[in-house]
Amino acid sequence: MAREITGFSNPLVKRVRSLREKKLRKREGLFLAEGLRILTEARELGVLPEMIFLASGADPHPLASALINAVEAAGGDVIFTTPDILGKMSGKDNAQTLIGVYRDRLTPLPALDRARAPIWFVAQAMRDPGNLGTLMRIGDAVGAGGVILVDDCVDPFSVEAVRASMGAIFTQTIAHASWDEFLAWLRAGPGQLIGTSLNTDQDYQAPAYVPPAFLLIGNEARGLPAGYEAACDLLVKIPMLGRADSLNASVAGAVMAYEVLNQLRRTGDQGTAPQAPE
Amino acid sequence: MAREITGFSNPLVKRVRSLREKKLRKREGLFLAEGLRILTEARELGVLPEMIFLASGADPHPLASALINAVEAAGGDVIFTTPDILGKMSGKDNAQTLIGVYRDRLTPLPALDRARAPIWFVAQAMRDPGNLGTLMRIGDAVGAGGVILVDDCVDPFSVEAVRASMGAIFTQTIAHASWDEFLAWLRAGPGQLIGTSLNTDQDYQAPAYVPPAFLLIGNEARGLPAGYEAACDLLVKIPMLGRADSLNASVAGAVMAYEVLNQLRRTGDQGTAPQAPE
Incomplete structure (x- = not known):
């Protein structure tokens, strides 16, 4: 009307x-x-x-x-x-x-179909709405399924996050869970949990990533808690040649996600990405 | 005192x-x-x-x-x-x-030593201080030399850009030039000018990048003007599997810069990057 x-x-x-x-x-x-x-x-x-x-x-x-x-x-x-x-x-x-x-479009974690996409983001205590929106936008670009919010994250439906997502709020599945809930759900099915960390010498290009790959992105200021790193199947390090020891959280997510996507493009193992790249 | x-x-x-x-x-x-x-x-x-x-x-x-x-x-x-x-x-x-x-730390373009680093960013009409600061932070991480600002960019010394740079404002060389000045300077020495674009089928992983690589990042809303794309040595496309046709400007810069860095890590041709990755 x-x-x-x-x-x-x-x-x-x-x-x-x-x-x-x-x-x-x-x-x-x-x-x-x-x-x-x-x-x-x-x-x-x-x-x-x-x-x-x-x-x-x-x-x-x-x-x-x-x-x-x-x-x-x-x-x-x-x-x-x-x-x-x-x-x-x-x-x-x-x-x-x-x-x-x-x-609002929050999906209960048990209803999330992990087989639907080869890449998922897991954002831990992400505080900046611009970062979360940008992460959704990256997810859309790499054919990710969505973002699982763990711990006390910024609201994905805030005006700033929705704006930064550039519409990806409507393509990406958004779920919210405690760390324990997430881990129990993850381990009940297939899935690699991949954390980026300074506490490893393993280069992020070294492992063979297997879909569904769950890319765990830590809090902007503090990174991942030690216990969360310990629960990961893979800990990898993005090379940093300069003085800084970290990248912006969504930038780190993009670097990781494109590495996974590039590996899947080479092997042809793209899970059920929405559309094959040219 | x-x-x-x-x-x-x-x-x-x-x-x-x-x-x-x-x-x-x-x-x-x-x-x-x-x-x-x-x-x-x-x-x-x-x-x-x-x-x-x-x-x-x-x-x-x-x-x-x-x-x-x-x-x-x-x-x-x-x-x-x-x-x-x-x-x-x-x-x-x-x-x-x-x-x-x-x-303030603006370097006159003629004084910029391009041989000092294998990667440089060229930001065209970048409007968001967070993007510019994040781009400097990425530059620090990949061992880039700095950012050349072309056309009407946001002030790299704004409080927001300095904050987002996380200190990279002090490691990255910052220069400012008109497009014509930049192009004349670029062509007076070695350097590949690389633009990301939707107007090409060339995947961003296909070319062999040669340092010094100048990564041209277009305006957040409009991308690169057609004439600027035409002046590039290489136009490449970052794969986008979803509905969106672009990434955030600094995210696109990161994806490109890590591809160049990864190629240089494989060939050992790292120019004069401050420090080799592990």
Whole structure:
């Protein structure tokens, strides 16, 4: 159903704005995604927002029209409003953006199908939403299945993480578990657990990685706890030639994931990656 | 010389705070770096701040004492102040941090010694300070020489870029040039110019990279202009198996740089990388 909102004090405006806070996202089970490109990606994957907000007046972009039609056909709400109110909801000035309100997409770990993809990320106590979003984007690029969040990670449905994911929030499976839950689940099936560490001399290009490969990425400041390293099947070291002893967490994830992907490309053993590289 | 400042309205507090703005950084030729770890890295490389600010009262950390002694011995200013004032200068609440004021480190392109390292980044219109800082950090890790900034890039001496560099601002050479200046300089000596692009079928693992390799990273939103791609010696494509058609700019830089490094590790042709990998 399409309607129009012009008042800042409208309860729906406040409710959407409140979804910028983790506590209220959790309570509602909803999150925000912004921008025509990301919303269109989601639509093409069959994921539609429960509500969509856009500026009234100007003729909408053909892709925006397609979104409007799809949301209405699915029984969702299409709400036209002013750039000021869009700005208030998105936290940006002069927002000509689209805002979609989506049902959150957390997958219970037992429901995660590890055979669906050759690479999975496991993020341990990742604190930076930009890193987590970037990790999802990398996951999309390498044909990973998704990210399993272990310990106290930043909310993957935060506006910053969703933005940095560039739409990968809709392609990557997201699960959350304690370390013990994760380890029990992992060991109940096939899967290599691979940690990057300074406490090893094994070069990251030395082992033969076997899918499904679970790439464990430690906290940005502290790396992996010793007990977590001890639980890994493989500990490897990315070479560092300079003075620094670490890479940014998502960069380390990318270097590891492309190594695994490159090995799988050479052996042709790509598991069930969505699409073969050229 | 050591002294103490306790007033918010002290002109020096205002001056340091003003260095958070690009215009004033440029005018003064100074920039800020924060935190004991980064300042100590710089000291170990022989780079000392002209001024250092730290909280008065508590006994300083031994590394902070070493910094204080080095700054005083070099004729710089050591200024003790309150956490509140440190917070005002650093833009953080309750800052127990150290703040160093450094002379900026831009290298004129003609003075850049390309033979000094096998890998160089060339960032074209990079807009995000986190990306640029992360790229410097990657450069440090792969033994790159530095970053050449082409077109209108974000200021590498911004607080956010310096922070994301994790100290690499002090190990990486930073130069700035127009595209034409850069190209003329590049072609006056050895060097492969390598661009990543969607407009090629050449896999990024296919070519044999030859140092010095100049890795050209395009603007975050628009990628490389067509004319810039045409000037490259090699255009390569990083495989993308998912829906997205690009990686984050610094992530793409890391994937490319580790491929070049890995090739050089295999051939033993590492140019003059600071240190061989294990």
